Amino acid sequence: MFKSLGTPPPLPRWAEVLLLPLINIAVAFLACAVVIWALGENPREVLWTLFQGPFLYPGNLGYTLYYATNFIFTGLAVAVAFHAKLFNIGGEGQVTLGGLGVGLLVMSLGPTLPAILMVPMVILVSAAFGALWALIPGYLQAYRGSHIVITTIMFNFIASAIMVSLLSGPMMQPGQMSPQTPPFPSNAVLHKTHDVLHWLGFDQVANSPMNLSFFVALLALVGTWMLIWRTRLGYEIRGIGNNPDAAHYAGIRVPRIVLLTMAISGALAGMMALNEVAGAQQRVILNFSGQYGFVGIAVALIGRNHPVGILLASLLFGALYQGGTEIDFNYQSITREMVTLIQGLIILFSGALYYMFDPWLARILALILPRKANPEGGPS
């Protein structure tokens, strides 16, 4: 079918970065609308509620940014690994370990240290534990030849088993039946944004679980951009992603870069625990990782592995999550898991079926756009 049409012209850069993701998202929503329609609801109304989510009530915007914080961390984690052509699908486990690390630190040190020392340590430990949990699969891939996709999947389950046994055993709050740690002392928490704003004199701000880790996430966005495009390590990461053999002959030590990439990726995922554990809940509760590690893959795919794209995709997904809660309130028959469905569709269309729209879009654009002179001079 494609052969008869010839190879499609290359897609212009703006179309690849902007238009194609938008088309993918639109198709995903269209498919979702069909499901809603089949369930007997009005797709336009439901989807409109979903999009209005962040703006319906005061505080909703805070919720949106709170969800977005999780997506920024896990999305960046997936993206950094993607740049080295490594598929880290173990974000879920790395998040879990990050949270467990924070819990262990806080429970062993208690309220002794001042916040100015404790909070940086919390941040470092979340990153270190996440990094460790990604480092092992990285090591096994680099030096023992096992495939990172399978190992990271297995590590997700191992992490969750460790979490369950620790939270229902040594780390459990005494006298409690639910698997969770005691609440953290105030020296170890990242404060809620509304508390900080109230303290600064903005009394109108509504309460939400959004906390200072949002700003850590923004720093991580900038840091990742610097790392990938402005440092030697970033160059080497992209190098082994583009062509490991060429990278090897250029003197890049590939196994070492695989290790470092996975460590950075895991550290970013682990830092998601800052938002959930140190910020929103201020204790470790079971399953706080809440599938965000997996959704990070969708975020990275939509954001085309670029920090700006990841920020936008995180805001979109944050809004969808908030919208999901509104759907729970407003509709009897539709639940918030609608959002999981949409995410699945987005991963399908913008990830697995990426090449489905690409050639057609390129042909259509080639028809619409004015032809440029062919620089190679060959037949076009």
Next chain:
Amino acid sequence: MNEMIMPFILTLDATLRLASPLMLCAMAGIFAERSGIVDISLEGKLLSGAFVAAAVTTASGSVWVGLGAAMIATMSLSALHGFATITHRGDQVVSGLAINMLAMGLTIVVGHAVYGRGGQTPALTNDLRFSPNTLWLSDMLKDVPLLGPIYSELLSGHNLLVYLALISVPATAFILYRTRFGLRLRAVGEVPEAVDTAGISVFWLRYRALILGGLLCGIAGAYLSVALGAGFAREMSAGKGYIALAAVIFGNWRPFRALGACLMFGFLESLSTRLEGVELPLVGELPTQLMLALPYVLTVLLLAGFIGRPTPPAAIGQPYIK
């Protein structure tokens, strides 16, 4: 004597029950992966199979219709996986992940819309399930020492789908190693270029492998919701698809070894439920949660080359470009 071995027999009996869906999914995984397609969507197919089986059985009043519908649903998901990864050469892991999320979202959303109560299908009565079958002569042989309980407790008294799961293993081995289709299937996972040069369609072979796997996942899903259980509950597959994938790798992509892995994983699970909260002499209470993670730990160790060397199909994960 028969009383003494009864606890062991009952643990093995539970092993067989827990290993059955793993076997079916593992055979599905072997078909897919031996043809060169990574299939992490086993989990999603298992889940949707379970949902469709329970929902259609409730609606139609026939467990057979439910089983058939489950197989059709999972085969369609397989076809979708094939469409993305074979026809459009998309990333196989990404496609599998998408299918898993689709399955999770769809089963909850549709279940909630149709049944309310958090997406649970109504409880099925015994005549709407695959109920236990007593094998021929099992009552008569019960009192024979040793072999009696093995036959009448361990082998007899399971539902039809358990036996189907047990048959699926030699059947898979037969198809893979004794038929022309199986030979081509193995070839397409190793050197697809050679198969293509011989004038056989790589695409169509891989599609057939995936769809065959989908069929087996459908049976496994039905097993969860209309044989072992009596209705669908959200996220009821609970990672079993991934354990089956681990069993495929652990079994080095071979049916009988994968069966061994499934039985071992099933045994660990039944042991951990049996030992939960039990104080053992010398060692005390075992961390049963960590025992449940053992399949994953073992698979990681195997993959890392610490126990043997895995030999995955050579062309796995690579889309074929003609």
